[in-house]
Amino acid sequence: MQSNLAPVVLTAFFCLAAACGEDVSPSNDVGPLDGAVSDNGLGDGSVNDAARSDAAADAGLVDGTIDRENPTWTPESHENGMPPDYATVFPDNTVHRIELSITAADWAAMQADLSANISTRPGPGGADLDFTPIWAEATLTFQGARWLHTGIRFKGNSSLRDAFRSGSDKFPFKLDFDEWEDVYPSVNNQRFFGFKQLNLGSNYKDSSFMREKAASDLFRAFGVPSAHAAFCEVWLDKGQGLEFVGVYTLVEEVDDTVYKDQFPDDGGNLYKPDGDAASFAEGTFDTAEFDLKTNEEGADFADVRALYDVLHDASRTVDEAAWMASLEAVFDVDGFLRYLAVNQVIQNWDTYGIMTHNYFLYGDAGVLTWIPWDNNEALATTGRAPLSLELNEVSARWPLIRYLLDVDAYRARYVELAKQFVEEHFNSAHMAVIYDAHEATLSDVALREDARFGQAVDTLRAHVASRQAAVEGL
Numbered sequence: 001m002q003s004n005l006a007p008v009v010l011t012a013f014f015c016l017a018a019a020c021g022e023d024v025s026p027s028n029d030v031g032p033l034d035g036a037v038s039d040n041g042l043g044d045g046s047v048n049d050a051a052r053s054d055a056a057a058d059a060g061l062v063d064g065t066i067d068r069e070n071p072t073w074t075p076e077s078h079e080n081g082m083p084p085d086y087a088t089v090f091p092d093n094t095v096h097r098i099e100l101s102i103t104a105a106d107w108a109a110m111q112a113d114l115s116a117n118i119s120t121r122p123g124p125g126g127a128d129l130d131f132t133p134i135w136a137e138a139t140l141t142f143q144g145a146r147w148l149h150t151g152i153r154f155k156g157n158s159s160l161r162d163a164f165r166s167g168s169d170k171f172p173f174k175l176d177f178d179e180w181e182d183v184y185p186s187v188n189n190q191r192f193f194g195f196k197q198l199n200l201g202s203n204y205k206d207s208s209f210m211r212e213k214a215a216s217d218l219f220r221a222f223g224v225p226s227a228h229a230a231f232c233e234v235w236l237d238k239g240q241g242l243e244f245v246g247v248y249t250l251v252e253e254v255d256d257t258v259y260k261d262q263f264p265d266d267g268g269n270l271y272k273p274d275g276d277a278a279s280f281a282e283g284t285f286d287t288a289e290f291d292l293k294t295n296e297e298g299a300d301f302a303d304v305r306a307l308y309d310v311l312h313d314a315s316r317t318v319d320e321a322a323w324m325a326s327l328e329a330v331f332d333v334d335g336f337l338r339y340l341a342v343n344q345v346i347q348n349w350d351t352y353g354i355m356t357h358n359y360f361l362y363g364d365a366g367v368l369t370w371i372p373w374d375n376n377e378a379l380a381t382t383g384r385a386p387l388s389l390e391l392n393e394v395s396a397r398w399p400l401i402r403y404l405l406d407v408d409a410y411r412a413r414y415v416e417l418a419k420q421f422v423e424e425h426f427n428s429a430h431m432a433v434i435y436d437a438h439e440a441t442l443s444d445v446a447l448r449e450d451a452r453f454g455q456a457v458d459t460l461r462a463h464v465a466s467r468q469a470a471v472e473g474l
Contacts, residue, residue, distance in 0.1 A: 066185055066186060066188055067186060068186050068187075069148065069186040070146060070148055070186065072144065072145035072146050073145075074145070076193070077145055077192070077193055078145075078147065078190055078191060078192075079189075079191060080178075080189035080190075080191050080196075082191065082193070082194045083194050084193065084194035084195055084257050084261065085193035085194050086228060088193050089192070089193050089195060089198075089228075089230065089250070090228040090229065090230045090250070090252065091230060092230075092437070093437050093438065093440070093441040094230065094231065094441065095231045095232065095233050095247075095441060095442065095445055096142075096230055096231065096232045096233070096250060097142075097232070097233050098140055098141065098142045098232070099139075099140065099141040099142075099235075100138040100139070100140050100141075100150070100152060100175075101138060101139045101141075101237075102136060102137070102138045102152065106136035106137065106138075107136070109134065109136065110133070110134060110136050110153070110154065113133055113134045113154075114133070114154065114160075114164045117129070117131045117133075118160075118161055118164050118165070129156075129157050129160065129161060132153075133153045133154040133155070133160075134153060135151045135152070135153045135176070135179055135180075136151075136152055136153065137149050137150065137151060137152065137179075137180050138150045138151075138152045138175075140175070140177075140192075142192075147177055147187075147190060147192060148184070148186065148187055148190075149180040149181075149183070149184045149186070149187045149190075150175055150176070150177050150179070150180075150187075150190075151175065151176035151177070151178075151179020151180055152173055152174070152175055152176075153173070153174050154171050154172065154173060154174075155172045155173060155174040155199065156171075156172040156201075156202070156204075158204065159171075159172050159201075159202050159204035159376070160172055162204070163202065169236050169243075169245050170202050170234070170245050170246045171202065172199070172200060172201055172202040172204070173199070173200040174197065174198075174199050174200075174253075175192075175197060175198045175199070175200070176196065176197045177190045177191055177192050177195070177196055177197070178190045178191070178196060194257070195252070195253070195256060195257060196253075196256045196257075197253040197255075197256045198250060198251070198252065198253060198256075199250070199251040199252075199253060200232060200234070200248045200249075200250060200251075201229075201248060201249040201250075201251050201374075201376060202246070202248055203246070203247055203248060203249055203376065204376055205376075205377075205380075205383070206376060206380075206456070207450045207452040207453055207455070207456035208446075208453065208456035208457050208459070208460055209231070209247040209249070209442055209446050209449075209450075209453070210231075210435070210438045210442065210457075210460070211375065211376060211377075211378055211379045211380065211460075212229055212249040212251065212375050212376045212378075213229040213230065213231065213249055213438075214378075214379060214434065214435075214438070214460075215346055215348065215375035215378035215379055216228065216229045216251070216372075216375055217229070217434075218342060218346060218425060218426065219339070219342055219372055219375075220262075221425055222338060222341075222342050222421050222424070222425060223335075223338055224335065224338055224339045224342060224370075224371075224372065225258065225259075225262040225263070225362070225369065225370075225371045226258075226371065226372055226375075227251050227252035227253070227254055227258050227373070228251075228252040228258075229249050229250060229251045229252070230249070230250045231247065231248075231249060231250070231438075231441065231442060232247070232248040232249065232250045233247060233248070233445050234246055234247070234248045244448060244449070246449045247442065247445055247446055247449055249376075254270070254272075254293075254360050254371055254373060255270055255272070255293035255294070255360075258371065259294075259360075259362050259371075263362060263364045263369070264364070264365075265364050265365050267294075267295075268294070268295075268362055268363035268364050268365070268366075269292060269294055269295050269299070269303055269361075269362070269363040270292070270293040270294045270360060270361070270362050270363075271290045271291060271292055271293065271304060271360060271361045271362075272290075272291040272293060272359075272360050272373075273289060273290050273291070273304075273356070273357070273359065273360075273361065274289060274291065274356065274357045275288075275289035275356055275357075276289065276356060277289035277290060277356075278290075278352070278356040278357060278359075279352075279356050279397055279398055279399075280307070280308055280311055280398075280399050280400055281396065281397045281398070281399060282312050282396070282399070285305065285308045287301045287304075287305075290304050290361075293360075303330065303363045303366065303368055304361065304368065306330045307327075307330050307331050307368055310323070310326045310327050310329075310330055310331070311327070311399045311400070311403060312399070313326065316403060320407060324407065324409075324410075329367070330366075330367060330368060331367065331368050332364070332367050332368065332369040332370065333404065333410065334413065335369050335370055336370045336400065336404070337404070337410060337413050337414045337417055338417050339370045339372060340391075340401065340414060341414055341417035341418040341420075341421050342421055342426075343372065343378075344386075344387065344388075344389050344391065344418065345389070345418055345421055345422060345426055345467055345470075345471055346378050346379050346426060346467065347378065347379065347380065347381075347386040347463075347467070348375060348377055348378035348379075348380075348386060349377060349380075349383070349384045349385065349386040349387070350374065350376075350377035350384075351372065351374075352398065352400065352401070353387050353391075353394055353398050353401055354384070354386075354387065357374075358372070358373050358374040359371060359372055359373055360373055379460060379463060381459060381463055389418070389470055389471065389474055390474070391405055415474055418471050418474060419471055419472075419474065421471075422467070422468050422471045422472075426464060426467065426468065427464065427468050428461070428464050428465050428468060431460075431461070431464045432461065435457055435460055435461055438457075439454075439457045
């Protein structure tokens with residue numbers, strides 16, 4: 001079934017300095033779609049289109065071998081097995097430029113999926129969205145090369161909900177480069193410079209467009225595992241020419257490369273907790289709320305259960321030393337305190353201590369390590385109030401904070417790490433270099449989207465000074 005609808009070209013340009021010089025019109029082999037949606041975005045998690053599958057069932061196979069059908073395919077840029085090219089994909093002070101072309105039928109199906117699952121009523125974001133948006137396909141173009149049949153779907157919670165309700169085209173996206181390999185053998189194990197998945201964050205409520213990247217970089221600089229990020233310029237063409245959408249942040253996927261790159265043992269369990277159990281509060285343990293991203297077969301959740309059990313063991317109040325030893329045997333306590341110090345200094349309310357999401361746990365050699373995630377609300381001075389630096393207001397509903405900081409040795413270590421972080425990284429002199437460089441990189445494109453860009457960067461500079469003073473008084 002060949003669609004005669006004009007293609008939608010989503011141009012999420014990760015530009016490395018120069019614009020792509022090759023023709024970027026949509027590839028003729030992008031499968032058409034009848035616009036129907038599978039279940040309500042759940043089910044098989046993709047667009048329901050029998051015609052696409054039938055037409056492509058044998059595509060890409062020649063005499064039993066793979067025909068890539070892509071003259072721009074190279075081992076370095078497209079092949080599986082190549083090491084992730086962080087220098088190309090995540091440079092510090094470059095605005096990337098990419099193109100994604102999507103058929104109009106696919107785009108309509110993606111929008112219909114949102115209509116079926118998100119209320120259009122105005123108002124605050126509310127609870128997390130309880131559905132996974134459908135996958136569609138796109139042709140991605142970067143530096144003159146193409147990635148055919150790339151999986152694309154919407155992602156996010158408040159950022160997705162508010163974009164949909166407002167009628168904006170600035171949606172957050174997730175990309176998966178071999179999502180459609182079962183339909184199109186020509187993209188079997190396709191990668192983007194070594195990466196299987198990437199995220200396009202929309203810089204929701206961030207007029208500086210740099211908070212997500214700055215926070216992620218600060219975590220890693222202080223020894224906390226965290227995703228890499230880079231700046232992106234995004235355009236949208238619905239068949240009538242390119243339309244500027246805005247400045248995005250390209251973010252590495254934790255369950256793709258972060259745990260493999262930043263831990264010596266990549267065979268551990270990786271969890272993305274979400275829901276009441278993510279608080280680790282007494283009586284909340286529920287394996288269904290620990291989304292296991294690795295080693296799914298034979299999973300027994302013994303490591304997260306062990307952490308929960310130790311946290312609530314009676315020894316905590318009768319034999320502190322024994323409790324600490326048991327806790328440190330299953331949980332990277334110092335790593336968590338290091339994360340907590342950074343998070344409280346830079347301020348981020350949308351995470352543990354207020355919200356039951358936005359972190360991963362990775363079992364490195366049997367010890368669970370904390371990985372922060374989704375830092376777009378970090379470094380903010382407006383919106384919901386973050387927790388205090390002292391954290392005295394935190395209750396037992398958040399035992400990883402309350403129980404640890406009730407131990408004098410752990411509290412002293414937390415204070416020590418907060419002061420070390422400010423001395424080495426989060427001080428006015430050091431951050432001025434970073435913010436100045438990011439401002440120079442982003443200025444031209446950022447001002448096209450938001451005239452408040454310069455003011456927002458000045459606010460970040462003032463925020464550093466205020467937090468530096470707060471830590472000095474800790």
